[in-house]
């Protein structure tokens with residue numbers, strides 16, 4: 001079993017993360033009919049590995065995957081493959097060997113099933129017994145931040161100080177408002193690393209443009225107090241008839257729990273639908289030193305009017 005740093009028990013910094021990953025991924029059909037969207041590759045790693053790496057880099061090594069029907073292959077990715085390892089070892093392919101062992105070294109992965117997909121709040125409620133009485137992080141399974149711009153460490157530090165809810169907020173355009181939870185905010189005296197922190201005064205799930213209180217979207221990173229589980233039990237179905245995490249957080253806010261947002265200005269990859277997925281693949285491929293040929297091909301492809309690039313082997 002890999003050794004992970006022992007969490008400092010005196011600190012209140014959340015040490016566990018939950019990744020809700022039971023969704024049906026309708027925005028990416030038919031690709032996701034039999035393959036979980038979390039396992040779609042971005043260059044040569046599945047999306048889910050980037051997310052687990054993001055958690056591990058923030059010091060979280062205990063991760064609960066909330067899975068559903070047809071999605072158990074996600075867990076296999078974080079298991080060992082002795083047969084494959086022996087084969088690569090025999091061939092002396094140390095680089096690939098390290099790459100296939102790495103996912104199992106990032107964190108302890110636990111799973112539970114969400115039998116019906118009744119909303120994000122409903123998915124999070126399945127984490128209650130695993131999380132115990134502590135605060136915890138939630139990382140949505142189809143988005144990740146660039147490793148050079150992490151936001152989670154600042155969020156975890158801030159939540160350890162407030163004991164409340166900490167959100168990641170991203171400024172978006174009018175055309176995207178109805179896809180997100182939207183927050184109204186006011187300035188805060190608190191700081192989180194170099195990031196701007198705001199106090200959240202209200203939240204609404206997927207509002208119409210006219211009803212949106214701001215252009216600050218709640219994106220897929222949360223640090224939540226344990227009280228969220230009780231709040232989820234006390235809300236009914238919200239937008240789209242689903243049990244919404246946003247509604248449970250709004251209830252805590254109304255009851256006096258501090259809710260802050262860290263305004264994220266780094267790079268976020270949203271791989272839940274084809275456009276964002278393709279952007280993530282191209283951007284990350286262009287940064288890879290071992291894929292310089294892709295970059296050169298792409299430059300020619302664009303210069304040639306997007307139709308005449310020559311393919312390499």
Ligand code: G1P
Nearest residue numbers: 120179180181217218219220246
């Ligand atoms: C969920 C949340 C929403 C949030 C979004 C971020 O929506 O309900 O508040 O803004 O994730 O990606 P979903 O994308 O699951 O519809």
